[in-house]
Amino acid sequence: MTADNAASRILGTGFYVPPRVVTNDDLSELMDTSDEWIRQRSGIEERRYSDPEDTPAAMAEKAARAAIQDAGLELSDIDTILVASLSPEHFFPGTACFLQDRLGLPGTACMDIRNQCTGLVYSLATADAFVRCGQSRHVLVVGTEVHSTGMDFSDAGRDVSVLFGDGAAAMVVGPSDDPSRGFLAHCLHADGSGARNLWVPSPGSSIFPFRAPPDMFEDRSVYPQMNGRAVFKYACTHVPAVILEALAKAGYELSDMDLLVPHQANMRINEMVGKQLGLPSSKVVHNIQRYGNTTAASIGIAFHEARQQGRIEEGSLVMLAAFGSGFTWGASLLRF
Numbered sequence: 001m002t003a004d005n006a007a008s009r010i011l012g013t014g015f016y017v018p019p020r021v022v023t024n025d026d027l028s029e030l031m032d033t034s035d036e037w038i039r040q041r042s043g044i045e046e047r048r049y050s051d052p053e054d055t056p057a058a059m060a061e062k063a064a065r066a067a068i069q070d071a072g073l074e075l076s077d078i079d080t081i082l083v084a085s086l087s088p089e090h091f092f093p094g095t096a097c098f099l100q101d102r103l104g105l106p107g108t109a110c111m112d113i114r115n116q117c118t119g120l121v122y123s124l125a126t127a128d129a130f131v132r133c134g135q136s137r138h139v140l141v142v143g144t145e146v147h148s149t150g151m152d153f154s155d156a157g158r159d160v161s162v163l164f165g166d167g168a169a170a171m172v173v174g175p176s177d178d179p180s181r182g183f184l185a186h187c188l189h190a191d192g193s194g195a196r197n198l199w200v201p202s203p204g205s206s207i208f209p210f211r212a213p214p215d216m217f218e219d220r221s222v223y224p225q226m227n228g229r230a231v232f233k234y235a236c237t238h239v240p241a242v243i244l245e246a247l248a249k250a251g252y253e254l255s256d257m258d259l260l261v262p263h264q265a266n267m268r269i270n271e272m273v274g275k276q277l278g279l280p281s282s283k284v285v286h287n288i289q290r291y292g293n294t295t296a297a298s299i300g301i302a303f304h305e306a307r308q309q310g311r312i313e314e315g316s317l318v319m320l321a322a323f324g325s326g327f328t329w330g331a332s333l334l335r336f
């Protein structure tokens, strides 16, 4: 795939984060942690938590409307909705269906993509393929997460709960009117042998006789469990590799890349990735300080803010790169 046959591009972007700011000091009132520990280990200073009106689908709606407006399209131009989330509106049906109802778009195709922090990259690759093959014309891609209702705010959960925040981001993918602009390569990967390094064991349909075991609060299996060191190590090796893979696939050099928009899981991971690749800090986007890890929404929020700051302009060569639970990881290279 080269720029010459790029047929699909990002037409518009938007995001929404709930207004309630939760600082590290706020968390230290709930559990044995400190502003110093959180900043040093992750770079996070604050995150947003939803109030009841900001459900995953409600935040997705706000981000989606902004992205559709940014694309200069009408709601009715959207024919496909993809939602990436690890914190869905309900166990089933998918959050895309709840979002579709809010947008008032009956009949449009709806699909949920379950790839955690790599969800937006997988969704963009899917949207690009759908547009290229004629399955869809305008795909609404949304990453949306409410983590705050699922965290263990006791000392036992402090390694995970301080890292995550709520928010949503949306992009509209559609045909490219300019052959030099669009997606250039996607590289998608997973390694299910690492699934239990970052997961929520309960509830689950593998649990008998009832998928929501009554002791899931006592044994804390209802909360995310993470082997932080394993995730950290995995990310530091696989993210640089997948960035180089995507560049090679599209026939570009690292020096051609204008900006890296990485998943915002930990500032230290992203600094390490930048260092390994020899990228100047001006070429790597960080906004984890203000939002924490918003999982499927993080790259979309960072991308939109980078546009607002003038760091992504028409013609910029931008790399999106993510890793996360699954393990899953991937990269998308695009000419904006």
Ligand code: UT7
Residues within 6 Å of the ligand: 032, 033, 034, 037, 038, 041, 042, 117, 158, 159, 160, 162, 227, 228, 229, 231, 232, 235, 265, 266, 293, 295, 323, 324, 325
């Ligand atoms: O999208 C993917 C999402 N996840 C990630 O990307 C996570 C990747 N991993 C990480 O970011 C890091 O491993 C963490 C930030 C989670 C942890 O940093 P670390 O340097 O690997 O710390 P650690 O887990 O080795 O823990 C060091 C100490 C421990 O105490 P002891 O055993 O040395 O006494 C922990 O109990 O820090 C303690 N600790 C905390 N202390 C204060 C763990 N969490 C906290 C906390 N506040 N929130």
